[in-house]
Amino acid sequence: MTSESRQRSHRRLVVLVAVFFAFSLILVGRITYWQVVRRQELLELAKLEHYQTRVIPPQRGAILDRRGSLLATDIFQYEIFATPRDVSNPRWTAEQLAPLLERPPETLWVLLERNDRSVTLAKGIPLNVGEKIASQGLPGVGAIPLPQRIYPEKELACHLLGFVGAEGDGFYGLEEYYDDILQGEPGSRGGERDPSGLQMIAGYGGYIPAQEGPTLVLTLDRTIQGLVEENLEKAIEEYGAQGGTIIVMDPWTGAILAMASYPRYDPNRFYEASEEFFVNPAISEVHEPGSVFKPVTIGAALDTGEVTPETTYNDTGSILVGGQVIANWDWGARGETTVSELLKYSLNVGAATMSTKIGAEKFYRYVRRFGFGEPTGIDLAGEVSGIVKTPGDAQWHESDLGTNSFGQGISVTPLQMINAMAAIANGGLLMKPYIVQRIVREDGVVEIEPVVRRRVISPETARQLTQILVEGVKKGVAELAYVEGYSIAAKTGTAQIPIPGGYDPTWTIASIVGWAPADDPRFIILVKIDKPWAAPWGAVVAAPVFKSLAQQLFDYLGIPPDEVRLAKE
Amino acid sequence: MSINRPISYIAQTHPRQERKRFQLKGKTIGLLAVLFILASLIGWFYLTQASEATTTALRLQRLASEREHLRRESAEIRYRIAELENLSRIRERARLLGLGPPQKVEYLYIERESEISSAPIKEDDLLSPTGDDLWRRVLSFLQVLLFGEAKSEGTTEASDLAIGNENKVEIKR
Numbered sequence: 001m002t003s004e005s006r007q008r009s010h011r012r013l014v015v016l017v018a019v020f021f022a023f024s025l026i027l028v029g030r031i032t033y034w035q036v037v038r039r040q041e042l043l044e045l046a047k048l049e050h051y052q053t054r055v056i057p058p059q060r061g062a063i064l065d066r067r068g069s070l071l072a073t074d075i076f077q078y079e080i081f082a083t084p085r086d087v088s089n090p091r092w093t094a095e096q097l098a099p100l101l102e103r104p105p106e107t108l109w110v111l112l113e114r115n116d117r118s119v120t121l122a123k124g125i126p127l128n129v130g131e132k133i134a135s136q137g138l139p140g141v142g143a144i145p146l147p148q149r150i151y152p153e154k155e156l157a158c159h160l161l162g163f164v165g166a167e168g169d170g171f172y173g174l175e176e177y178y179d180d181i182l183q184g185e186p187g188s189r190g191g192e193r194d195p196s197g198l199q200m201i202a203g204y205g206g207y208i209p210a211q212e213g214p215t216l217v218l219t220l221d222r223t224i225q226g227l228v229e230e231n232l233e234k235a236i237e238e239y240g241a242q243g244g245t246i247i248v249m250d251p252w253t254g255a256i257l258a259m260a261s262y263p264r265y266d267p268n269r270f271y272e273a274s275e276e277f278f279v280n281p282a283i284s285e286v287h288e289p290g291s292v293f294k295p296v297t298i299g300a301a302l303d304t305g306e307v308t309p310e311t312t313y314n315d316t317g318s319i320l321v322g323g324q325v326i327a328n329w330d331w332g333a334r335g336e337t338t339v340s341e342l343l344k345y346s347l348n349v350g351a352a353t354m355s356t357k358i359g360a361e362k363f364y365r366y367v368r369r370f371g372f373g374e375p376t377g378i379d380l381a382g383e384v385s386g387i388v389k390t391p392g393d394a395q396w397h398e399s400d401l402g403t404n405s406f407g408q409g410i411s412v413t414p415l416q417m418i419n420a421m422a423a424i425a426n427g428g429l430l431m432k433p434y435i436v437q438r439i440v441r442e443d444g445v446v447e448i449e450p451v452v453r454r455r456v457i458s459p460e461t462a463r464q465l466t467q468i469l470v471e472g473v474k475k476g477v478a479e480l481a482y483v484e485g486y487s488i489a490a491k492t493g494t495a496q497i498p499i500p501g502g503y504d505p506t507w508t509i510a511s512i513v514g515w516a517p518a519d520d521p522r523f524i525i526l527v528k529i530d531k532p533w534a535a536p537w538g539a540v541v542a543a544p545v546f547k548s549l550a551q552q553l554f555d556y557l558g559i560p561p562d563e564v565r566l567a568k569e
Numbered sequence: 570m571s572i573n574r575p576i577s578y579i580a581q582t583h584p585r586q587e588r589k590r591f592q593l594k595g596k597t598i599g600l601l602a603v604l605f606i607l608a609s610l611i612g613w614f615y616l617t618q619a620s621e622a623t624t625t626a627l628r629l630q631r632l633a634s635e636r637e638h639l640r641r642e643s644a645e646i647r648y649r650i651a652e653l654e655n656l657s658r659i660r661e662r663a664r665l666l667g668l669g670p671p672q673k674v675e676y677l678y679i680e681r682e683s684e685i686s687s688a689p690i691k692e693d694d695l696l697s698p699t700g701d702d703l704w705r706r707v708l709s710f711l712q713v714l715l716f717g718e719a720k721s722e723g724t725t726e727a728s729d730l731a732i733g734n735e736n737k738v739e740i741k742r
Contacts, residue, residue, distance in 0.1 A: 056637065059644060070651035076641040127645050131638075145641055152651035189633060207633040226656045552670070560676040567678050
């Protein structure tokens with residue numbers, strides 16, 4: 001072999017090695033790509049082939065009242081299904097299942113004979129029945145436990161609680177507001193499966209238990225809620241009213257003790273009720289408050305120092321504000337009248353005199369301070385702001401200064417109204433109303449503290465107003481709210497209902513807001529009766545309901561009459 | 570160079586080579602035995618572990634199922650209790666038992682006794698007697714021994730103290 005041919009053969013060898021090397025590099029590259037770069041993705045794919053994870057649905061957190069009574073919880077109900085191709089003897093299987101599912105065997109047989117991959121035989125099957133079916137091990141028949149929301153007290157506090165839809169989402173009330181918290185964390189059970197889908201014991205892949213959602217402990221008292229709903233229903237029936245709302249609150253903290261509206265619905269069977277029943281009128285519907293608003297006007301006048309309870313004005317029976325004539329509810333003229341008498345006898349002329357005296361700027365500043373025109377911030381879904389027109393707004397008219405002073409031309413929610421009055425009851429502080437007292441999680445408890453939003457009026461103004469309102473119950477228009485032996489501060493209201501072009505000539509909204517004991521309130525109550533047929537007046541319709549409820553609350557809360565209570569101190 | 574030797578086509582028989590016999594020496598046997606034992610041990614270990622893992626997995630699976638079952642049962646029981654405590658059910662039961670709302674609640678005011686402290690009573694104070702209490706009890710014991718009747722002074726005082734630290738407002742229905 002010549003040196004030339006040797007060289008040629010050497011070159012060939014080098015080329016061959018290079019080619020092999022290049023191929024090796026490509027191979028290594030590809031292997032690295034599949035094994036390293038896309039490792040996780042491929043592992044997941046491989047896992048899916050033979051590894052199955054079953055999701056364990058979590059239980060939604062329970063809702064309890066302040067004393068631990070259960071208001072909402074999750075139970076488990078079974079869904080029974082079948083895979084017809086795996087059912088060896090459809091007729092026999094149908095006969096086995098029929099008595100348990102309480103369905104005719106023929107119906108089940110038809111379902112089992114279907115050509116579908118999977119058929120649902122029954123839903124909402126009780127726990128004991130579902131477990132019995134699951135333990136029978138009928139070929140091709142399966143049972144899945146699914147959580148189901150239940151409200152043991154049925155209609156009680158329905159507007160406050162809301163409900164849970166078929167997909168497990170909360171709607172309205174607490175269920176919607178705390179939906180994210182209540183949901184809980186789903187768990188899982190995984191493992192390798194054999195070709196027929198059965199879990200292999202040797203390939204058991206772990207179990208993560210589902211975490212129940214936190215429990216909500218409310219400020220609500222079930223017994224008070226029951227009393228409230230009973231009184232409301234009775235009043236609606238007695239006065240032939242079309243609806244109504246009652247709220248009971250602790251004026252010192254803003255804690256809601258009861259909140260009820262009528263008509264009610266059963267959240268267990270929400271699908272049977274009309275959608276309009278779901279809305280909570282206490283926070284989502286506005287109305288013109290009427291004379292219950294007067295303490296706000298008088299509170300503003302007293303707090304600015306423009307007047308005192310003894311200041312007098314001349315009541316001529318009418319007053320002209322912004323071109324509109326304002327008259328008293330009884331069309332009467334009282335002549336020289338004090339501010340105390342104004343409130344005691346609920347005089348529109350006097351209220352308009354006060355609002356014009358302090359001026360629009362100060363009057364609306366106080367209206368805002370009392371929390372009107374903005375949400376109270378309660379932890380319930382669907383709260384609205386109400387409507388307060390102020391100077392500068394396109395729709396505001398000078399006459400509004402007069403009409404707003406006695407609660408006309410201004411829209412408020414029942415909760416805003418009671419919260420504003422609670423500020424007078426507690427010495428001048430506007431609280432943030434709340435319904436959840438405590439959130440109990442597995443890792444600890446979150447206590448909700450009362451929140452003071454702002455000072456509205458001075459303690460002295462609050463004391464003066466309270467005194468006037470107590471007189472109003474003893475000898476004024478709110479006499480029917482008086483409970484023997486107790487000092488009660490309250491204000492009634494009869495509001496007209498606005499309709500396009502004016503006010504409804506027939507219907508009114510009768511209401512009262514009051515607290516007791518007046519000097520050291522344990523509760524504040526708002527009663528609002530919509531469109532009562534028997535009588536239009538708040539003093540006639542709402543005041544007796546207040547009295548009945550207040551009497552029951554004195555007994556239930558163990559509040560002794562003033563004679564005993566004050567002697568004790 | 571010429572070849573004088575005739576070519577023979579008959580296969581020549583080679584001298585018989587003696588094949589070396591495979592003989593197991595003591596060393597080899599020992600090595601094989603060790604290997605066998607080692608393999609057996611590894612096998613045994615693997616099988617034990619696999620069996621243990623399977624048993625544990627089965628137990629875990631059962632425990633998980635039991636936990637889920639108990640979770641469901643607990644929810645069911647909680648609901649059943651709530652159903653029995655349902656407000657309208659209690660009202661109905663009370664009505665059937667002849668119970669009703671109180672017709673009148675009368676509050677009685679009991680005067681505060683000046684010598685009673687308003688400080689809360691500690692449990693220890695009631696359980697461990699002071700010197701005076703001890704003497705009173707000894708006297709009381711002697712009285713029982715001598716006259717056969719007990720003067721339950723100490724007990725009365727203790728219960729007075731227990732309830733007397735606040736103004737009593739009693740409810741009479």
